[in-house]
Amino acid sequence: MQTVKQTSPYIRKAVSTKRMMTDVLIALLPVTAFAIYRFGFDAIIRIIVSLVVMIGLEALAFGMLHKAKKEGTKIEKIKSRYEEYSINNVITPAISGLIFAMIIPSKLPIYAVIVGAAFGIIVGKMLFGGLGSNIFNPAAVGRIFITLALTPMFTGTYVGVDLVAGSTALSTLRSGLGFPGVLNSYPLMDMFMGFTPGAMGEISALAILIGGVYLLIRRSADYRVVLSAFLTFIILIVLAGLRLYPDQVLSYTLMHLLSGGLMFGFIFMITDPVTSPVTRPGRFAYGALVAVVVVLIRLFGSYPEGVAFAILFMNMFVPLIDYPKWSTNKVKPVFIASYVVGLIVFGLVVFFGVGGSV
Amino acid sequence: MIARTKYIPDGKKHLKELPILHYLDAEYLYYPVTSARCPEGETCVRGGQFVKVGEVIGTRKGAFFEQPMHATVSGEVVGYENHIDQSGKVVNCLIVKNDKKYELHESIVDRTDEEIDALTKQEYVEIVKEAGLVGLGGSAFPSYIKLDSKDPIDVVIANGVECEPNLISDYGLMMTSPEMVIRGLIYAMKASGAKRGVIAIKKKYVELYERLSFKLKEFPNENIEVINVGNYYPQGWELAMIKEALKIKIPQGELLSKYGVLNFNVSTLASIYMAVKKRLPVLERFITFSGDGIHNKTFRARIGTLMTNLIELAGGYIDEEKPKVLILGGPMMGTNINRDDIVMTHTTTSLIVMNEEIVKEEPCVHCASCVYSCPVQIQPVQIMNAYKVRDKDALKMLEVSKCIECGLCSYVCPSKIHLTEYMRSGKRFASK
Numbered sequence: 001m002q003t004v005k006q007t008s009p010y011i012r013k014a015v016s017t018k019r020m021m022t023d024v025l026i027a028l029l030p031v032t033a034f035a036i037y038r039f040g041f042d043a044i045i046r047i048i049v050s051l052v053v054m055i056g057l058e059a060l061a062f063g064m065l066h067k068a069k070k071e072g073t074k075i076e077k078i079k080s081r082y083e084e085y086s087i088n089n090v091i092t093p094a095i096s097g098l099i100f101a102m103i104i105p106s107k108l109p110i111y112a113v114i115v116g117a118a119f120g121i122i123v124g125k126m127l128f129g130g131l132g133s134n135i136f137n138p139a140a141v142g143r144i145f146i147t148l149a150l151t152p153m154f155t156g157t158y159v160g161v162d163l164v165a166g167s168t169a170l171s172t173l174r175s176g177l178g179f180p181g182v183l184n185s186y187p188l189m190d191m192f193m194g195f196t197p198g199a200m201g202e203i204s205a206l207a208i209l210i211g212g213v214y215l216l217i218r219r220s221a222d223y224r225v226v227l228s229a230f231l232t233f234i235i236l237i238v239l240a241g242l243r244l245y246p247d248q249v250l251s252y253t254l255m256h257l258l259s260g261g262l263m264f265g266f267i268f269m270i271t272d273p274v275t276s277p278v279t280r281p282g283r284f285a286y287g288a289l290v291a292v293v294v295v296l297i298r299l300f301g302s303y304p305e306g307v308a309f310a311i312l313f314m315n316m317f318v319p320l321i322d323y324p325k326w327s328t329n330k331v332k333p334v335f336i337a338s339y340v341v342g343l344i345v346f347g348l349v350v351f352f353g354v355g356g357s358v
Numbered sequence: 359m360i361a362r363t364k365y366i367p368d369g370k371k372h373l374k375e376l377p378i379l380h381y382l383d384a385e386y387l388y389y390p391v392t393s394a395r396c397p398e399g400e401t402c403v404r405g406g407q408f409v410k411v412g413e414v415i416g417t418r419k420g421a422f423f424e425q426p427m428h429a430t431v432s433g434e435v436v437g438y439e440n441h442i443d444q445s446g447k448v449v450n451c452l453i454v455k456n457d458k459k460y461e462l463h464e465s466i467v468d469r470t471d472e473e474i475d476a477l478t479k480q481e482y483v484e485i486v487k488e489a490g491l492v493g494l495g496g497s498a499f500p501s502y503i504k505l506d507s508k509d510p511i512d513v514v515i516a517n518g519v520e521c522e523p524n525l526i527s528d529y530g531l532m533m534t535s536p537e538m539v540i541r542g543l544i545y546a547m548k549a550s551g552a553k554r555g556v557i558a559i560k561k562k563y564v565e566l567y568e569r570l571s572f573k574l575k576e577f578p579n580e581n582i583e584v585i586n587v588g589n590y591y592p593q594g595w596e597l598a599m600i601k602e603a604l605k606i607k608i609p610q611g612e613l614l615s616k617y618g619v620l621n622f623n624v625s626t627l628a629s630i631y632m633a634v635k636k637r638l639p640v641l642e643r644f645i646t647f648s649g650d651g652i653h654n655k656t657f658r659a660r661i662g663t664l665m666t667n668l669i670e671l672a673g674g675y676i677d678e679e680k681p682k683v684l685i686l687g688g689p690m691m692g693t694n695i696n697r698d699d700i701v702m703t704h705t706t707t708s709l710i711v712m713n714e715e716i717v718k719e720e721p722c723v724h725c726a727s728c729v730y731s732c733p734v735q736i737q738p739v740q741i742m743n744a745y746k747v748r749d750k751d752a753l754k755m756l757e758v759s760k761c762i763e764c765g766l767c768s769y770v771c772p773s774k775i776h777l778t779e780y781m782r783s784g785k786r787f788a789s790k
Binding site: 001002005221279327 | 523
């Protein structure tokens with residue numbers, strides 16, 4: 001009889017990374033379906049382009065990152081680079097690709113889609129070492145890259161602004177129409193169902209929530225980040241609403257919740273485990289900080305929208321949150337105290353700082 | 359699954375239903391001269407000498423204690439041979455040829471109840487020491503040292519949790535002879551001066567709870583209760599068990615006796631009973647074969663029996679041609695061995711034979727399942743990363759030394775990364 005050397009434990013739980021990642025893809029289905037329903041062929045072509053670019057470039061970069069065997073024919077050498085290529089190297093770029101397609105407008109030129117997706121997967125992920133090693137959310141990296149590099153396409157000085165992004169509720173708010181006037185053009189119910197202009201997947205809160213509920217039930221996303229982010233966001237926006245429009249706090253809060261990439265970002269992007277901290281308190285803190293940055297950008301920044309920015313910005317702080325000296329998995333009283341104090345401080349900043357038409 | 363894992367399937371149901379086969383007839387019995395805790399040892403018998411059950415045949419020497427070895431059969435000493443013991447190491451063993459008469463040594467006479475009542479703490483300690491009793495839960499720590507504690511003890515707790523999958527030895531003992539456990543607990547309480555005794559078992563063992571409670575009715579004067587603890591893993595870890603059963607939170611690294619607690623495995627208590635009442639050392643233990651690579655059987659066999667005899671009796675391996683993983687102990691913390699000529703020692707209660715399953719490691723996606731599941735609240739994933747870059751300071755900051763190597767981090771990892779191995783390496787590296 002042949003015995004094998006192993007070390008304890010000898011059994012493994014029946015879970016896999018593949019399952020977790022497939023769950024995210026499944027959770028993205030309602031949003032994707034709605035985008036295709038709303039934008040038809042425009043959506044399909046951009047989704048396919050984004051998927052092909054992301055999966056293809058990941059495969060290419062994967063081969064370049066792995067060493068080939070010394071001997072053999074050229075084909076064999078190339079094959080040997082892909083010995084460790086697994087289904088996860090298809091599913092994860094597919095998630096990034098789908099998310100990227102969902103956060104761009106339906107009329108964005110195809111070359112911009114290609115540039116964004118390529119930048120996202122190469123610079124945002126593969127340069128860091130591929131799956132599990134990236135610091136930034138690849139989709140957010142791609143999106144922010146084209147936002148900055150091709151700014152006119154998003155801000156309106158570009159010819160045919162309405163063709164590209166359309167005016168969203170937030171940009172209308174900014175451009176002077178103000179609250180509650182904005183609700184006349186963008187009723188809350190339409191914003192919830194998704195019949196407003198905006199990025200393809202961000203507009204329908206309903207579809208996003210269906211996917212989000214699935215993700216959380218399957219435990220493939222951590223509820224802590226989502227809970228903490230929504231909680232912080234709502235508290236701060238309610239405070240801003242109390243200051244600005246004391247008699248319409250509810251509709252003001254709902255408008256902020258339903259507009260822009262907030263729902264999508266808070267459910268599909270900040271839950272990306274690779275770019276999250278690894279402890280309970282860390283994840284609560286991360287969610288709260290993203291929400292704070294979103295609120296600060298929306299209320300005080302020069303951009304109407306800031307979810308992708310906020311996520312990238314806080315991604316940078318993840319190693320700091322996880323720094324061994326203070327990272328701990330215990331939810332200690334000092335953490336709860338600082339969480340509350342932080343909320344109060346930013347609450348005061350928001351309450352006494354807001355003004356103008358935001 | 360980004361969530362805390364507390365339950366693991368225990369695979370005990372079909373094992374509990376197995377009949378217990380009493381195996382006595384081994385031709386030769388083997389007694390390791392050394393053990394993991396005792397690197398040195400010597401025998402005090404010669405080849406050809408006739409020994410009897412319970413007779414001292416040698417001494418193992420540890421760092422700060424000595425431990426007598428006892429013959430578990432009567433017969434002739436015939437020589438020495440190398441075999442594997444519970445820790446997986448090759449050890450030199452004394453061989454006794456079984457004459458199958460099982461004559462008891464002259465010193466083995468029952469103590470009367472009056473004699474037992476008159477025993478002082480020091481005498482109890484002496485009895486336990488002479489019987490060579492060790493922690494039978496797996497630690498093999500000498501029991502007399504625990505019993506000899508200077509701190510005042512309020513409560514003696516009997517650990518019957520046995521949280522690892524596939525292990526049913528303690529369960530079998532409590533079901534077949536609960537009286538031995540209870541009497542052993544009473545002796546331990548008397549020896550330590552504790553007023554209260556507690557038997558901790560898993561909540562889901564309803565039948566066991568009833569059996570023990572029913573038996574306890576025969577001891578109305580004793581303050582002993584059976585307490586249910588959760589069905590989690592690793593609930594059998596003494597700190598987790600004490601926290602749930604007694605609501606006493608003891609920090610890691612502190613002595614239990616400082617908090618007035620004395621913890622014994624139920625099998626250890628039964629062995630204390632045998633030593634005090636009958637002056638016998640541990641003679642027999644339950645041993646269970648489980649896993650998909652072997653015919654599953656439960657035996658009661660004498661200490662010193664060679665496992666190959668038992669395997670043969672069980673019907674051998676299944677799918678002999680497949681590569682197998684041999685495990686002594688449970689599937690979460692057991693020892694891997696590469697030969698099956700294992701000598702049964704005090705702590706051998708389970709042999710698991712599994713057909714090899716190759717698991718492929720994927721990159722870590724930072725899902726933090728390991729962090730959430732860790733019973734000592736450390737961060738396996740960060741320790742792994744710190745160990746990979748050999749960052750000693752970070753390893754110390756991450757408190758790698760707290761790790762109890764329960765194996766949960768490897769178990770839950772969706773990427774199938776062997777985190778527990780990184781924990782072990784990290785511990786070694788940090789303490790270098």
